[in-house]
Amino acid sequence: MSTPEPIKWKNGSLYLLDQRKIPFEISYVKCVNYIDVAEAIEDMIVRGAPAIGIAAGYGVVLAAEGGICGVQSAIERLSKTRPTAVNLFWALKKMEEATASFLKATDCKYSSSESVEAKLKDYLLETANKIHQEEIQIENLIAFYGQRLLPERCNVLTHCNAGSLATGAVGTALGIIKMGKAMGKDVRVYCDETRPLLQGARLSAWELWMEGLDVTVICDNMAAFLMKKGGVDLVIVGADRIASNGDTANKIGTYNLALLCRHHGIPFYVAAPRSTIDMDLVDGEAIPIEERRPEEVRSFGGAKIFLDDISVWNPAFDITPNDMVSGIITEVGILEKPYKRSILEAASKSLCLEEIKKSEESIGKWRKGR
Numbered sequence: 001m002s003t004p005e006p007i008k009w010k011n012g013s014l015y016l017l018d019q020r021k022i023p024f025e026i027s028y029v030k031c032v033n034y035i036d037v038a039e040a041i042e043d044m045i046v047r048g049a050p051a052i053g054i055a056a057g058y059g060v061v062l063a064a065e066g067g068i069c070g071v072q073s074a075i076e077r078l079s080k081t082r083p084t085a086v087n088l089f090w091a092l093k094k095m096e097e098a099t100a101s102f103l104k105a106t107d108c109k110y111s112s113s114e115s116v117e118a119k120l121k122d123y124l125l126e127t128a129n130k131i132h133q134e135e136i137q138i139e140n141l142i143a144f145y146g147q148r149l150l151p152e153r154c155n156v157l158t159h160c161n162a163g164s165l166a167t168g169a170v171g172t173a174l175g176i177i178k179m180g181k182a183m184g185k186d187v188r189v190y191c192d193e194t195r196p197l198l199q200g201a202r203l204s205a206w207e208l209w210m211e212g213l214d215v216t217v218i219c220d221n222m223a224a225f226l227m228k229k230g231g232v233d234l235v236i237v238g239a240d241r242i243a244s245n246g247d248t249a250n251k252i253g254t255y256n257l258a259l260l261c262r263h264h265g266i267p268f269y270v271a272a273p274r275s276t277i278d279m280d281l282v283d284g285e286a287i288p289i290e291e292r293r294p295e296e297v298r299s300f301g302g303a304k305i306f307l308d309d310i311s312v313w314n315p316a317f318d319i320t321p322n323d324m325v326s327g328i329i330t331e332v333g334i335l336e337k338p339y340k341r342s343i344l345e346a347a348s349k350s351l352c353l354e355e356i357k358k359s360e361e362s363i364g365k366w367r368k369g370r
């Protein structure tokens with residue numbers, strides 16, 4: 001069995017798998033306008049950095065009937081949904097650029113004729129589909145490069161959900177694990193349950209089980225003891241934003257795992273497409289961290305677990321310093337420490353790793369020669 005598609009465009013509407021209900025119910029929410037999509041992102045009906053970007057792209061398509069003003073309103077509203085995953089802003093920028101090139105090509109300014117709006121919608125749908133389809137190819141490459149890191153027989157610990165449900169493709173961290181199994185490796189997976197919303201227990205464990213993997217759920221506070229007992233050979237997680245020095249934002253609790261890996265001498269890898277690299281940020285300190293509603297922490301599986309009078313702090317992400325990241329697995333290859341700005345810059349421009357290394361060497365020679 002394979003994981004149901006988290007995002008489907010059908011007959012002019014967007015259908016989003018309601019990930020709040022997985023694994024006990026598989027149902028789709030129909031979005032007929034960009035506000036539906038914005039609210040679905042905020043309510044985490046759709047979640048995961050790449051998936052949020054893909055959904056937002058289709059959200060802009062739904063606004064095209066309103067012409068350029070509709071598109072601009074959609075981009076504005078969608079950009080306010082969740083602040084941490086840079087893929088959202090990367091996708092919205094692609095849609096904005098597509099709108100600008102459409103206007104230039106049709107040489108029309110704010111025309112209200114229906115045919116122009118229909119053409120704009122078709123053009124933007126092509127762009128949104130391209131973002132979605134390219135993610136599939138990108139993640140196959142991430143999986144191809146990443147599975148090389150998996151020993152023939154290994155236990156992998158992962159956190160949150162960086163799988164098909166988070167990306168609309170094979171997945172980043174989970175794509176590597178699935179590819180490793182497909183290539184005959186004996187991979188056993190431990191999933192942190194990932195409080196407070198349990199993406200690990202509810203989504204990753206389900207996704208991996210559906211794909212026939214040997215998966216075990218642990219509470220977040222069990223990872224240290226599992227490592228101490230020799231139960232973890234490597235950790236692979238996803239990312240929501242990677243600063244230009246390799247500092248990485250990912251689901252809250254990821255930094256804990258990186259610290260534990262350092263203590264236990266276990267490799268800690270981040271898997272992410274180049275659209276997750278934010279070259280505008282010098283380091284991770286500048287990455288905006290989403291804080292979510294206290295109710296998410298006050299309850300467990302829908303049942304209240306402590307008084308409303310008690311305060312809550314609910315950051316949805318944390319930052320892992322670059323020196324704790326053993327490697328960043330991307331569609332252009334595995335970036336290794338030290339994460340020089342030039343290397344991430346080249347990667348974010350999606351040069352292949354060989355070209356990146358050659359460009360590094362030539363820059364080095366050029367500098368020596370000056």
Ligand SMILES: CSC[C@H]1O[C@H](OP(=O)(O)O)[C@H](O)[C@@H]1O
Pocket residue numbers: 047048049050159160161162163166167172173199237238239240250251252316
């Ligand atoms: C490849 S998805 C990246 C990332 O997104 C998830 O966060 P959320 O479930 O809040 O959208 C998690 O941090 C994943 O690792």
